[in-house]
Amino acid sequence: MLRSYYREDMQEEAVFSLFFRHLPERRNFMLACGLEAVLRYLEELRFEPDDLAYLGTLGLFEADFLERLSRFVFTGDVYAVPEGTPVFPNEPLLEIVAPIPQAQLVESMVMNQIHLETVLASNAARVVAAARGRPVVDFALRRMHGADAALRGARAFYVAGVTATSNVLAGQRFGIPVAGTMAHSYIQAHDSERDAFRIFAELYPETTLLVDTYDTLRGVHEVIGLFHERPDVFRVAAIRLDSGDLGALAREARALLDRAGLPRVRIFASSDLDAERIEALLDSGAPIDAFGVGTRMGTSLDAPSLGLAYKLTEYAGRGRLKTSACKRLLPGRKQVFRTFRDNCATSDVIARACERRSGQPLLERVMEGGTRVGAGLEGLDAARTRAAEQIARLPAHVRALEPAIPAYPVRVSEALHEYAEAVRREVAG
Amino acid sequence: MLRSYYREDMQEEAVFSLFFRHLPERRNFMLACGLEAVLRYLEELRFEPDDLAYLGTLGLFEADFLERLSRFVFTGDVYAVPEGTPVFPNEPLLEIVAPIPQAQLVESMVMNQIHLETVLASNAARVVAAARGRPVVDFALRRMHGADAALRGARAFYVAGVTATSNVLAGQRFGIPVAGTMAHSYIQAHDSERDAFRIFAELYPETTLLVDTYDTLRGVHEVIGLFHERPDVFRVAAIRLDSGDLGALAREARALLDRAGLPRVRIFASSDLDAERIEALLDSGAPIDAFGVGTRMGTSLDAPSLGLAYKLTEYAGRGRLKTSACKRLLPGRKQVFRTFRDNCATSDVIARACERRSGQPLLERVMEGGTRVGAGLEGLDAARTRAAEQIARLPAHVRALEPAIPAYPVRVSEALHEYAEAVRREVAG
Numbered sequence A, B: 001m002l003r004s005y006y007r008e009d010m011q012e013e014a015v016f017s018l019f020f021r022h023l024p025e026r027r028n029f030m031l032a033c034g035l036e037a038v039l040r041y042l043e044e045l046r047f048e049p050d051d052l053a054y055l056g057t058l059g060l061f062e063a064d065f066l067e068r069l070s071r072f073v074f075t076g077d078v079y080a081v082p083e084g085t086p087v088f089p090n091e092p093l094l095e096i097v098a099p100i101p102q103a104q105l106v107e108s109m110v111m112n113q114i115h116l117e118t119v120l121a122s123n124a125a126r127v128v129a130a131a132r133g134r135p136v137v138d139f140a141l142r143r144m145h146g147a148d149a150a151l152r153g154a155r156a157f158y159v160a161g162v163t164a165t166s167n168v169l170a171g172q173r174f175g176i177p178v179a180g181t182m183a184h185s186y187i188q189a190h191d192s193e194r195d196a197f198r199i200f201a202e203l204y205p206e207t208t209l210l211v212d213t214y215d216t217l218r219g220v221h222e223v224i225g226l227f228h229e230r231p232d233v234f235r236v237a238a239i240r241l242d243s244g245d246l247g248a249l250a251r252e253a254r255a256l257l258d259r260a261g262l263p264r265v266r267i268f269a270s271s272d273l274d275a276e277r278i279e280a281l282l283d284s285g286a287p288i289d290a291f292g293v294g295t296r297m298g299t300s301l302d303a304p305s306l307g308l309a310y311k312l313t314e315y316a317g318r319g320r321l322k323t324s325a326c327k328r329l330l331p332g333r334k335q336v337f338r339t340f341r342d343n344c345a346t347s348d349v350i351a352r353a354c355e356r357r358s359g360q361p362l363l364e365r366v367m368e369g370g371t372r373v374g375a376g377l378e379g380l381d382a383a384r385t386r387a388a389e390q391i392a393r394l395p396a397h398v399r400a401l402e403p404a405i406p407a408y409p410v411r412v413s414e415a416l417h418e419y420a421e422a423v424r425r426e427v428a429g
Helices: A004-006 A036-045 A049-057 A063-070 A100-105 A108-130 A146-159 A168-174 A184-189 A193-203 A216-229 A246-259 A275-283 A380-392 A413-429 B004-008 B035-044 B049-057 B063-070 B100-105 B107-130 B145-158 B167-174 B184-189 B193-203 B218-229 B246-258 B275-283 B379-390 B414-428
Strands: A013-020 A077-080 A094-099 A136-138 A209-210 A238-241 A266-269 A290-293 A309-315 A333-341 A345-350 A365-369 A410-412 B011-021 B077-080 B094-099 B136-138 B208-210 B240-241 B266-269 B290-293 B306-313 B336-343 B344-352 B364-368 B411-412
Touching: A004 A063, A004 A100, A013 A100, A013 A108, A013 B184, A013 B246, A036 A077, A036 A108, A036 A238, A036 A365, A049 A063, A049 B167, A094 A100, A094 A108, A094 A168, A100 A108, A100 B184, A108 A136, A108 A146, A108 A275, A108 A380, A136 A146, A146 A168, A146 A380, A146 B107, A146 B145, A184 A193, A184 A266, A184 B011, A184 B306, A193 A209, A193 A216, A193 B004, A209 B049, A216 A238, A216 A246, A238 A246, A238 B167, A238 B193, A246 A266, A345 A413, A345 B035, A365 A380, A365 B063, A410 A413, A410 B094, B004 B063, B004 B100, B011 B100, B035 B077, B035 B107, B035 B208, B035 B364, B049 B063, B063 B208, B094 B107, B107 B145, B107 B275, B107 B306, B107 B379, B136 B145, B145 B379, B184 B193, B193 B208, B193 B218, B208 B218, B208 B306, B218 B240, B218 B246, B246 B266, B246 B275, B344 B414, B411 B414
Parallel strands: A136 A290, A209 A238, A238 A266, A266 A290, A345 A410, B136 B290, B208 B240, B240 B266, B266 B290, B344 B411
Antiparallel strands: A013 A094, A013 A309, A077 A094, A077 A365, A333 A345, B011 B094, B011 B306, B077 B094, B077 B364, B336 B344
């Protein structure tokens, strides 16, 4: 397509909008995330000599086209909803305004990165809500979809309110707190569970000891035994349950620890957890103080994908629409206005970008002429803070894990509706 | 854990086994994939100065431990089922034999990479089977879980028999054939659909034209109109349907093309396809010649994760087992023997590695002392060829998309069973 645009000298400004049409079944909102990765990609996108050499081998591209690619840089503007903002169907998460070859080329990676982090952050927001203030630790690395998913996922989880990650590279790269405990194999490799506990606690006095390698309650007794060995130095912070009936075992372990004079030792639980399972455990009164969450959050198992679309909505100053298959599309550059009452969001209006309306505009210019500006420069903590604040401002039934009935109201402004009709008539004619 | 092992001078040989306990609901086998990425990781794993500096900031590690990490290299042996081999529950996909600090450290990334490619290859094998010899093109990049998933996924799909990918980086990196068509936005940006078709076909005479931007059958008429403009130069190879009732539209488009004297123009279909939908289309007789498959294959939507486990099964020459929660584990180093009759696999036996049995042993030594050997050196085409051959040798009901009843038989050898019992008694005692 680029080769064609260059040949035809089609270099005029295009507007592409990134949005989704429907919420997954178990989501009342999506949490926008992944903008940082997209802006970095746009800043760094270049065709290196190796890349051009490979493209040359395909037998499709002439030398002057490849030469032109060698000078490719992204020089467009980006408008986006800042990371950590709750978003709803048909609202643009991001709009790119750039000469059409540029805006077209970046499609797949822009979608890939926003899709990944938005899907994962939205799942994590539910897990965090289910935990009701208790710490949640990301244990998902081992069964996520590759290294990039694990790294960007740890970041997305942190934006959504997860406390720490076991992904040390994510700690190094993004400054996210890292946390971890021992593995079963560490305990198995020692001659006895007690030895393993003692040695580990000597190295890391305030550690979490994994008690279910052989038998969970026997493991709890070993922790208590360790306390009795040297009550003066015992500072173990928590035990970890990782199998079996977590609710029942937590209750029994709590009772054993309390009876032994160890009410300050916390109970940490993991093992195939997700928002629903955490909610059920806490509803049943399980005395669990923190959660390690892995595969189900890491793959967003209940909704691993989102129907994100990146559509041309304007070219050379004229609104554009794809009209097949009855899919409603909104032409041109847009803005979303969110209205609040008593600090609670009441509804959104999707409007033309040029409209002046009441309410908080959600999209901001984050890149101008290929350079980051405004919210495009913000750090990870700003996104995390925004997520906490903006989720708290959603209506309670939209924040809840259960399906929101009625759904959060989003409507299209009259001006945008009229513009869409006019463009539709023009395209049809 | 490493710090503890170093302190205690625990450097003896450990055996870790990588396996899964259950097949996902809609899988009759998994296709082993991801070994190449694991071997590369093991070869290249180092702690660089930046990494050590970061670890230093955590306040957990003393200088001599970090210094020791700076010299870390993997020196172990790896035994594995070569890529493209069908595997079943409890069969080791891979076993690592190395000093315990090394074998322990690599756990998360070994799991992450085998999990990713095995999950994706296994889904793709179903898509390829459903397409019954018709080409399948990977269109999944945009909604996969990150850049690594997309790159490694394109590779896994190719191993499973997918024909080509739209992921150009995967083409560059792995030599996989690349393919792609135009986007709707390309057509929208032109003044008319016909203009877009004409210009694109001039640049790429044997291209595929996307016909559903405005109205699918109108799009087909535009292709036919293009043929009538210049029948002497018209060489368009295919049209692509990307929305609506693909079966009905394919039939109507086929009739229009045939009537226009264009029986050689093929029909390519995409739009939320997966194995079941492709099977249903072909069962209904839809005249579709090739498929573009995206999100559902790219996220393995029906089974995005696999309960892959990496367990210590031996340390310092003694079998080890985790015994909690009634999960059956098999100690020590193992081999899988697959028996064939009339070139069809009849059953597998999981045995101790030292056993001599009839049948084809599936695990091979692929790394020795940190250096690749044997199947560890093979290229991508060998894995692709193996997958085609070995899937063809499965019983027909195991290759089928429907649940295999009975499941493919896998049993544990008597010697391994007795060894497991002995280790269990020792651990319990």
